[in-house]
Amino acid sequence: MEADETRTAAVCIHPEGEARIVVAARGYVVIVDPASETSRQLYFPEKYKEYPYACIAGAEGAFYIGAGRMFMAIDPFEGKYTDALTPDCGEEIVGFRLAEASDGSVYLTTYPRCLLLRYDPAERTIETVARLDETQKYAGSIACGRDGWVYAGIGTERRDVVAVRPATGERRSFVPAEERTRGAGRVVASLDGRVFGSWSEGEEGEPLWHELSNGEFARIEGAPPPSAYAGEGFRTVHGALPAPWDVESVDLAEREVVVANRENGKRKTIRLHYRSDGANVSPLTLGPDGRVWGTSNHPLQLFAFDPDAGKTTNYGGRAIELGGGGNLCAYASAGTILAGAAYAGGHLHLIDTAKPLQWEEPSARNPKLVASHREVHRPRCALAHSDGAHIVYGGFPDYGFVGGGLCVYDLRTGEDALLTHDRLVPDQSTLCLAEAEGGRLLIGGTSIETPGGAEPKAKEAALYAMDWATRTVVERWTPIPGAREISLLKAYTSHRVIGITSDALLFTFDVRTGETLRTLDLSAWGKVVRDGLAAADDGLFVVAVSGAVCVIEPVALELFKALQPPVPVTAGLAYRGGRAYFASGSELCSIHVRKL
The missing domain is CATH 2.130.10.10 (YVTN repeat-like/Quinoprotein amine dehydrogenase)
Structure with missing residues (x-):
């Protein structure tokens, strides 16, 4: 941008x-x-x-x-x-x-x-x-x-x-x-x-x-x-x-x-006359309309790329209320609704992709700001629950705080509820989310880091299982001892998840047995990037690190192939039709990842 x-x-x-x-x-x-x-x-x-x-x-x-x-x-x-x-x-x-x-x-x-x-x-x-x-x-x-x-x-x-x-x-x-x-x-x-x-x-x-x-x-x-x-x-x-x-x-x-x-x-x-490479692009997502959505970071500019037409639409900064110098950090889709969680302030915005975007008429604004929580000041993850009625997002808290919260937003009523860190994993922040057991459990991965300036209190990151009906945590695990952060997480069966730590250690975990099944070190390919994990075709996953786009088979946790684009990967990741879309600085890029 x-x-x-x-x-x-x-x-x-x-x-x-x-x-x-x-x-x-x-x-x-x-x-x-x-x-x-x-x-x-x-x-x-x-x-x-x-x-x-x-x-x-x-x-x-x-x-x-x-x-x-x-x-x-x-x-x-x-x-x-x-x-x-x-x-x-x-x-x-x-x-x-x-x-x-x-x-x-x-x-x-x-x-x-x-x-x-x-x-x-x-x-x-x-x-x-x-x-x-x-x-x-x-x-x-x-x-x-x-x-x-x-x-x-x-x-x-x-x-x-x-x-x-x-x-x-x-x-x-x-x-x-x-x-x-x-x-x-x-x-x-x-x-x-x-x-x-x-x-x-x-x-x-x-x-x-x-x-x-x-x-x-x-x-x-x-x-x-x-x-x-x-x-x-x-x-x-x-x-x-x-x-x-x-x-x-x-x-x-x-x-x-x-x-x-x-x-x-x-x-x-x-x-003012100047030339610039533009602002860096933040994490991407595939929207319900088949377009790749994202924002630039400092300043925020909302955009969507249509792979079929090869066309990018820049909606500008005014499209996002209170956007300013922030960005949309995490996304989730429910029906035609694309939900985006924004820094700074922990704002949740809803974009109805089936309707034109407009912000001149406040009563019919699209996108619309629907929730804000300082406990999720720096969002890092969002998930649309399979019940079709709820968006969940989490991340780091405001400056000076330890432990981020989790917001559950009801699309039907417009009500939202905040779960504070002491109800999840004390003194830690939720950075990634997945469903298990058909939506009965919500699985969260945490970080002990405190980018808002406070001193960390916890020693190692955790996975937790929250009972969706009661909103209570029923299990906590340490899948990778000593890891400071579980950065990304996806489910690949009803009770197994694939995740990656901030040290680029990929792992699979069984939430029924509480066992870490396998690990795979991707650090030789680079550092973890934000939202660099996406489901692909045929049960495979795409993992983006700074130096490669990796195709992973989760059951055996096998690196199927590692593709090295000619530019560094700075943020991920949307997958559509055999192509992985990622950011490299201010540029939107893609790479073909189908099976050889």
Whole structure:
């Protein structure tokens, strides 16, 4: 999909007064000259292509950004990089949040060890200053004080606000251990250079703010003064245009920046010109209408591919309510209804594939949002029960939580019920589902992982059997000791399932005997991809891993053949008429998998 997502922006002001709006994206930035109403694209060095999470404008007009493991400094007026560094700190994300100090140093936070780094633009070096927290992974905000201290808001399982004095290495925590509840502390720097922090709420739920100075804090009334940031999430813009102009909106997907004159209300829409491989495609499914359905990921664009006509229809982002920068993660079909579970927010959408899609008339919207649960914030699986009346979906919970839930939605009544993790497998999340015994049992496979930042509590993944009539778990097993995640699962008889772990270990399991029958290691062919398991013809299964599409006979657990496409497999998997459809980055691909 050719649309790209805005990943924050900054307004850089040259010492002589010129302005540039720099828009961050995955793999590049777009530099906008609001005076000439032109734009230019600047790719990351060495064709590096990772997602940025934040950017800032420096006091002297520089633009700073981190993406993946790379930190970059850009002169937006010359349109060139002044630095591109990959610090040797072992972190997955460098520059999760950034702030500039009064001496010109730039401080960065990292993921997942929550480090504080310092970039020296004169020496062009990055050094590790401190670890902000020993257990938490996210520093969601950072601010530099005029006092020589750096302040950070920490979360998500145990909130905190910390102060670090780089000159001495001293670190202070402002939140007592007993008050470090779920959530995140927050810090902001006001336009006059003061720093404020919040880590608790008042009786009405409003944040309680403190001024932070010299490593200490003092309570203030009301909210802090305005900061240099506008907008929220990836719509955040750091800095401001010279008066009387304001940045009203920045939208890479729509290829435009809108600026407004606050004095006369006049607006200018500046078109953004860039080339892109497009957003990655998320998991695919074969819909009831015979088309291959899917979405792009960051930003969400809903599409369907008709194999008979060779035609792709892009329904865009507005088709999915609250879609934004998310994606549909898991699907299930019941009659003409295609159900899709969406990140972020655990939303369930119903698409009636027998009717035209439309979203202009709310009362007749198709697709329609019918359920939302933060306990399934990151959906990973969905199943249509054979009773024809229920959709079940599960996944990981919201930030800071351990153990995801399972939502059961009734297509007849529109009612939904949530089963929390303690009723399924405590402290674990359901990542895959299958039916057994003619629908009498629902089989779930779990993960101990916690992508929302909490610390895992369980030791190994499980399978469980839930009695469908009573919604109670009647058996739990550990099919692969030591496995952290059972990623995918399908039934191949009334009481046997085939599954694969996150380590690409394929296995078969008998739910009547509780026995793991056979295992087959596919790791030599690559890593597991999302929704990379589908039933094919003649009782065979197709398993997609990053380097191959494998055809599996489940009874003997035999690798019938492994087909290596010329591109990596990044998400799976829809099967129709002897072809397996999969995603490779932003491309929809297929490969012929019939028996030789």
